Amino acid sequence: MRPYEKDPAAIYAQSFATVADEARLDRFPSQMHPLITRLIHACGMVEIADRLAFSPGVSEAGHIALRGGAPILCDCEMVGAGIIRRYLPAGNDVIVTLNDPRTLDHAKSIGNTRSAAAVEFWEPHIAGAVVAIGNAPTALFHLLDLIDQGFPKPAVILGFPVGFVGAAESKAELAANPRGVDFVALRGRKGGSAMASAAVNALAAGLPEVSNG
Amino acid sequence: MRPYEKDPAAIYAQSFATVADEARLDRFPSQMHPLITRLIHACGMVEIADRLAFSPGVSEAGHIALRGGAPILCDCEMVGAGIIRRYLPAGNDVIVTLNDPRTLDHAKSIGNTRSAAAVEFWEPHIAGAVVAIGNAPTALFHLLDLIDQGFPKPAVILGFPVGFVGAAESKAELAANPRGVDFVALRGRKGGSAMASAAVNALAAGLPEVSNG
Numbered sequence: 001m002r003p004y005e006k007d008p009a010a011i012y013a014q015s016f017a018t019v020a021d022e023a024r025l026d027r028f029p030s031q032m033h034p035l036i037t038r039l040i041h042a043c044g045m046v047e048i049a050d051r052l053a054f055s056p057g058v059s060e061a062g063h064i065a066l067r068g069g070a071p072i073l074c075d076c077e078m079v080g081a082g083i084i085r086r087y088l089p090a091g092n093d094v095i096v097t098l099n100d101p102r103t104l105d106h107a108k109s110i111g112n113t114r115s116a117a118a119v120e121f122w123e124p125h126i127a128g129a130v131v132a133i134g135n136a137p138t139a140l141f142h143l144l145d146l147i148d149q150g151f152p153k154p155a156v157i158l159g160f161p162v163g164f165v166g167a168a169e170s171k172a173e174l175a176a177n178p179r180g181v182d183f184v185a186l187r188g189r190k191g192g193s194a195m196a197s198a199a200v201n202a203l204a205a206g207l208p209e210v211s212n213g
Numbered sequence: 214m215r216p217y218e219k220d221p222a223a224i225y226a227q228s229f230a231t232v233a234d235e236a237r238l239d240r241f242p243s244q245m246h247p248l249i250t251r252l253i254h255a256c257g258m259v260e261i262a263d264r265l266a267f268s269p270g271v272s273e274a275g276h277i278a279l280r281g282g283a284p285i286l287c288d289c290e291m292v293g294a295g296i297i298r299r300y301l302p303a304g305n306d307v308i309v310t311l312n313d314p315r316t317l318d319h320a321k322s323i324g325n326t327r328s329a330a331a332v333e334f335w336e337p338h339i340a341g342a343v344v345a346i347g348n349a350p351t352a353l354f355h356l357l358d359l360i361d362q363g364f365p366k367p368a369v370i371l372g373f374p375v376g377f378v379g380a381a382e383s384k385a386e387l388a389a390n391p392r393g394v395d396f397v398a399l400r401g402r403k404g405g406s407a408m409a410s411a412a413v414n415a416l417a418a419g420l421p422e423v424s425n426g
Contacts, residue, residue: 006326008327080294081290162256163228188257190258193295
């Protein structure tokens with residue numbers, strides 16, 4: 001067996017140092033560096049920094065929303081599972097409606113996916129909320145459609161749907177017209193629940209692993 | 214708003230067709246194609262096919278283990294959250310010990326991470342189990358170390374730790390010496406819980422989205 005690093009603080013320090021060495025962060029406002037660092041750390045790909053679309057105020061808007069108690073709306077259970085609860089500044093609710101018993105029937109009635117149907121059940125919670133999408137392009141598309149129809153607006157959209165059908169397109173739609181909502185999104189096919197959770201964790205707490213080192 | 218595909222069956226069909234068109238699958242045994250397809254589908258990166266290390270019998274070994282009721286041991290909650298329970302052929306247990314109350318103290322006593330310490334609590338379950346690692350390199354390293362010390366062997370290791378410190382190295386160690394255990398692992402820094410869950414789902418059920426159209 002080869003030797004390996006076993007100290008959590010050293011692992012975080014080496015990891016964040018690699019991001020600083022290899023990723024191109026200079027085009028981002030400095031307040032966004034913890035968010036970008038955590039996104040890269042979650043996927044092991046420094047090159048995603050070059051394909052992030054964002055509104056410059058997204059980190060501050062997300063942090064303020066969470067401190068004010070805003071709920072976090074996730075498109076799937078994996079995103080919810082990746083949110084570090086002890087980082088949340090106001091014991092914020094983490095809400096996933098994908099497995100709500102009404103979702104399957106509602107999907108059939110609106111002619112869309114279960115992930116899209118689940119977004120409609122966010123309505124009582126979404127004004128000023130943090131939305132984290134880490135799986136389904138149809139959830140992001142349908143959210144934007146609903147906002148166009150007068151659905152309440154969240155404070156922030158974290159756009160990380162993944163895959164070959166609609167992921168790149170839904171994030172391009174968000175970046176082209178964010179409907180006045182602060183956002184960050186990874187252009188293209190890549191994404192995933194780990195990035196969506198990492199973005200929430202960064203908005204909640206930055207990089208506490210550094211100061212706690 | 215641009216138009217987008219809303220039919221789940223069409224989304225799966227287009228997605229799997231993209232994998233078939235773009236990914237290089239010919240070096241894999243045909244029984245592994247559903248596994249590789251699901252891995253690629255989970256991350257949106259066809260190029261990972263070129264960096265997968267594997268034992269040729271991994272799909273069959275995993276399928277047999279799960280049909281026989283083997284538990285699934287995960288290194289973090291996100292991996293567990295991504296496993297589609299209705300696909301599991303024997304109501305298999307999904308076990309995550311990372312947040313076991315003993316883990317933090319045990320990590321200190323062994324001088325390793327919480328993720329590594331949590332692996333030791335797999336001992337009563339691991340003989341013949343399916344191990345899915347989607348986050349922590351130290352969990353994979355420590356598991357291999359424990360096997361070298363006589364720990365019971367799982368049937369299959371799904372190796373997808375991610376990141377800059379130990380991820381590539383732990384998967385290289387597994388691929389160089391899998392200790393007689395069937396395995397699949399993505400070489401390099403990339404990985405993640407979505408891939409680890411996808412691998413479990415493939416071992417459990419292949420690609421039922423195709424036949425269910």
